[in-house]
Amino acid sequence: MPLPGGLGAATAFCLGKRGVKAIALIDRHDIGSQTSPRAAGMVSCVRKGELMINLIKLATQKIKMFSDETGQPLNWVHSGSLKVARRPQDAEVIASDIDRGRRMGLDVEEISPGEAHRLNPFLEPEGIHAVMRVAGDMYFDPARVAVGFARVAERLGTTLMPQTLVTRVNIAGGKVTGVDTDKGTIQASVVVDAAGAWTRQIAEASGIRVPLVPTGQQLFVTEPLEGARADLPMVRIMDAAVYVRPCDGGLLWGVYEENPRFFDMSTLDLRFDMKDMPLDANVLWRAAHEVKAQLPILLQAKVREHRGGIPTMTPDGHHIVGPAPGTQGFFFASGCNVAGLSIAPALGDAIAAWIVEGKPPMDLAPLSIARFCEKSWSEERLKSDAAWQYRHFYGAV
Ligand SMILES: Cc1cc2nc3c(=O)[nH]c(=O)nc-3n(C[C@H](O)[C@H](O)[C@H](O)COP(=O)(O)OP(=O)(O)OC[C@H]3O[C@@H](n4cnc5c(N)ncnc54)[C@H](O)[C@@H]3O)c2cc1C
Secondary structure, eight states, X not given: OBOOSHHHHHHHHHHHHTTOOOOEEEOSSSTTOSSGGGSOOEEOOOOSSHHHHHHHHHHHHHHHHHHHHHSOOOOOBOOOEEEEEOSHHHHHHHHHHHHHHHHTTOOEEEEOHHHHHHHOTTSOOTTOOEEEEETTOEEOOGGGHHHHHHHHHHHTTOEEEOSOOEXXXXXXXXXXXXXXXXXXXXXXXXXXXXXXXXXXHHHHXXXXXXXXXXXXXXXXXXXXXXTOOTTSOEEEETTTTEEEEEETTEEEEEEOOSSOOBOOGGGSOTTOOGGGOOOOHHHHHHHHHHTTTTOTHHHHSOEEEEEEEOOEXXXXXXXXXXXXXXXXXXXXXXXXXXXXXXXXXXHHHHHXXXXXXXXXXXXXXXXXXXXXXXXXXXXXXXXXHHHHHHHTTTOOO
C-alpha cells in the first residue's frame, strides 16, 4: 500500500509487475499532483558513491524503457551535461568525479571552457576553471512519471485512491496491520511511506521518527529563446549550485540556495496543496546575478513559469529507503534530497523486490533509516545539516 508521487507510484507499478494484486495507492490529493510534477526532471549519473551510481544507471535504463513499458510518453532527451567549476577547489572535485565515473564505466571527460561554450553557447567561458562533460545525463518531463506509473499499476490490479487522507499506520505486536484514512480503515500487512513532504507525519503518528526536513525548491521556465535546442547539454555551476536545461524551446533553471526555506508540514492546513506553496522569485534572481558572467541569459530571458515543490532533505544527503527496524511491514521510500524522481524507477523496483522476495536486489543498507538510530538530532542540527547538503548538492567544497 504505497502513497504515491513518483516514488510510491513506481513502487506500485513494480509490485504489480511481480504479480501482486492487492495494492492500493492512497493519496490525499490527486495522484502524482504534488512535488513530483514540479521537478526539473534532470538525471545526474555521476553521484558521490558507487551505490548511487549503480542505482542511477538502472534508473536511466528504466527511464528509456518507460514508454514501452507503460504506453505513456516521457519525452526524455539524452542531452548530456556540463558540470562547471569556477574555483580551483571545485576543479579538484571534478577530477575525482571523473576518476570515480570512469571506474564505474561512465562516459565522462574534462573539456576546456571553450569546448563547453561550443557545446552550449549559452555558457560563457569567462571565469571557468574546469568543466566535466557527462555524456549519459538526460532529462524528461517530470509531470509524466507518477501519473504514468500509476495508470499502468491500475491496469495491473492496483486500486487508485485519490483524495483519501491516511491519518495513521496501524501497528500491533510490532507488525503493520493497516492504515486509518478519512474514509475508513484499510487492512494491510505492508505499508510504504512514500508521502514526500508528509513522510514524517505518517511515520510519527505511529511513533517512528524520521530525520528529514521538507525543503522548498523552485525554478523558472523561460519563454522560447533562439538557439535553445532540446539537445543542448544541461549546465550545473557547482559553487553557486545553479542548474539549467532546455525546456520547450526555452530554458528551465533553478538553484540550491544558501538558506533554504524549511516547512513543518504539521503546522500547515490539512488541505495544503503544493500549488499553494509560497514562491520567492528573489531567490532565483539573486542566483542569476551570482552566475551572470557564465550564464548572462538567465537575467535576460523572460520568465514563462515559476513553480516549486517541497522535496525532503536528510542530514547526510542520502535517501531513506527500506524497512523501519522493529516494525514488520513498514517501509520508507523518501528522503529524496531533490533527486528522487530520476531514481524512482530503480528504487521502486528495489522496494518491490524487498517486499515480495524478502530482500533487495542489491545492498541498500547505506540508505536504511537504521543509520540514524544511534544518533539523536535536535531540529536545529537537523536543519543546519540538511541546509549544508542542499547547498552543496553539486559537491562544491
Ligand atoms: C523545483 C524542483 C526541482 C527538482 N528537480 C529534480 C530533478 O531534476 N531530478 C530529480 O530526480 N528530482 C528533482 N526534484 C525532486 C523530486 O521532485 C522529488 O524527489 C520527487 O518528486 C519526490 O517524490 P515523492 O513521491 O517522494 O513526493 P510527492 O510527489 O510529493 O508525492 C508524495 C505523495 O504523498 C501524498 N501524501 C502525503 N501525505 C499523505 C497522507 N497523509 N495520506 C495520503 N497521501 C499522502 C501526497 O499527496 C503526494 O502526492 C525536484 C523538486 C523540485 C521541487
